[in-house]
Amino acid sequence: MAKKRTGEQEATLSSPRGVKSLAEAKAWMAARGITEIECTVPDLAGVARGKIMPSSKFFSSPVMNLPLSIFFQTISGEYPDYEGLVDSVVADSDLVMEPDFSTLATVPWAQDPTAQIIHNAYHRDGRPVELAPRQVLKSVLGLYAKRGWKPVVAPEIEFYLVEPNTDPDYPLKPPVGRSGRPEIGRQSYSIQAVNEFDALFEDIYDYSEAQGLEIDTLIHEDGAAQMEINLRHGDPLELADQVFLFKRTIREAALGHKIYATFMAKPIANEPGSALHIHQSVVSAETGKNIFSDEDGDPTPEFFSFIAGHQKYLPSVMCILAPYVNSYRRLTRDSMAPINVQWGYDNRTAGLRVPPAPPAARRLENRVPSSDANPYLVIAASLACGYLGLVKGLRPTEPLEGDAKNLDFDLPRGLLEAVAAFEENEDLSEVLGRSFVTTYSAVKQAEFETFMRVISPWEREYLLLNV
Structure with a gap:
């Protein structure tokens, strides 16, 4: 027998924006028939970088990897001289991007039912990426x-x-x-x-x-x-x-x-x-x-x-x-x-x-x-x-x-x-x-x-x- 939802859970499902957990995100997206999700992170220019993936893949692994170089890219798609910058950018190491579930929302102009969510950037040892604009503000x-x-x-x-x-x-x-x-x-x-x-x-x-x-x-x-x-x-x-x-x-x-x-x-x-x-x-x-x-x-x-x-x-x-x-x-x-x-x-x-x-x-x-x-x-x-x-x-x-x-x-x-x-x-x-x-x-x-x-x-x- 299915569990009865609480008033708070009903409010979360009906809210156009934001949930508290992966489980709530799954229910929220299922209620809207979401088939794809845009996983984004703002770069230094405020441009959305990231990946688009099927919702099933997102729920199997909500954490994604992106190279550190996304925070070194110019508005024209080029890169500065890395000399004197952090050592790890030379190797273009992967960063860990973790979703902020409070930012989950639909993409209302998309042809297929699509969601979007903003991610926070972390080094592989768990430290926040100090170059990420969201982290600078935090x-x-x-x-x-x-x-x-x-x-x-x-x-x-x-x-x-x-x-x-x-x-x-x-x-x-x-x-x-x-x-x-x-x-x-x-x-x-x-x-x-x-x-x-x-x-x-x-x-x-x-x-x-x-x-x-x-x-x-x-x-x-x-x-x-x-x-x-x-x-x-x-x-x-x-x-x-x-x-x-x-x-x-x-x-x-x-x-x-x-x-x-x-x-x-x-x-x-x-x-x-x-x-x-x-x-x-x-x-x-x-x-x-x-x-x-x-x-x-x-x-x-x-x-x-x-x-x-x-x-x-x-x-x-x-x-x-x-x-x-x-x-x-x-x-x-x-x-x-x-x-x-x-x-x-x-x-x-x-x-x-x-x-x-x-x-x-x-x-x-x-x-x-x-x-x-x-x-x-x-x-x-x-x-x-x-x-x-x-x-x-x-x-x-x-x-x-x-x-x-x-x-x-x-x-x-x-x-x-x-x-x-x-x-x-x-x-x-x-x-x-x-x-x-x-x-x-x-x-x-x-x-x-x-x-x-x-x-x-x-x-x-x-x-x-x-x-």
Whole structure:
């Protein structure tokens, strides 16, 4: 006679996202007729690496092996010089990937019933892989936990919809909406402009609901066919997982409508760049109260130290927040993006904004990161800056009331400058791990060398016949 399920088991089976064990995963997948599962791990770029296997094979052996080199691969598929990096990468040793059952979800756009699950990376002796983005974030969260703190974040993701572009030599163009016409001007916060792509956004909402991803709001941003999706606040690791999955979800939904969705920081000339804003607060693990507000509702010294940490250390983590050559095209004085680490109350021209909020929701918005960044590493880097400010008791500058764009640049202007600042900062190396800093820097330098092999249209236009 079959055992009767408990209410908790029934809730697990009906939940669109996450279980607690292999046995629950088996029941969850059986209830949905899942025949395949995508076993993924995010690499340094935030790209999903892994294997697709029949569900029967997954349950016979849920742990998979992948080579260490997946955490050394550049965005173009090449590898940096291994000299000076960890010895084991030379042999390209296998890593052990163990599934995080809390991330189990369906793949709603797949033709056959398919599930997906994110894995954690371990060395064969059981040590977490210090280069894995998920582990970098976990390590930073562990530092907060030792102090009795728990960070809370809420990401905002901007992206463009563009016409399919199969020849990279041609500029990107806005897609044609339901009216039969592309956007020709700025449509910030326009409901009608969003309605042009209603069928696409309905699919995004449906796909998100099927995966247990929670969208807070959807808006049209400043650029032509530029959109923003805001996620609800919560645990940093869970929200990083959601951004990781959202990017793929949005791309897949767009492809279904013969449109590209791109998270490039600056995909179209003369249009605003795309950001990945991170709202951050810190609560007491014991009481759940926001440590940025005191009993009277006033800001605490910890709040100002958190801001000061960002002011001091953000320039040194820019190669994480703006990880590609293209990212720095967004950070210009004539764009909507910040160019320095000034802070202010409800000041969107500053890199660090304190939004209007009641004391319980007092938070800092980091407006510097671009949407091309790895969400795990962006959140880890931003929280690392705040952590260093907290433990060192740093004090910020006075809040800025005017236009921060009229002030000097505080941030690196290019990738190599940003990498050098990252490598030289010992405080960040201690928080993020020296091996991660060394490896990440090597990957970014290799990507820059790849970029330098390409001759741009600007060079052909202005240099070909004039020099």
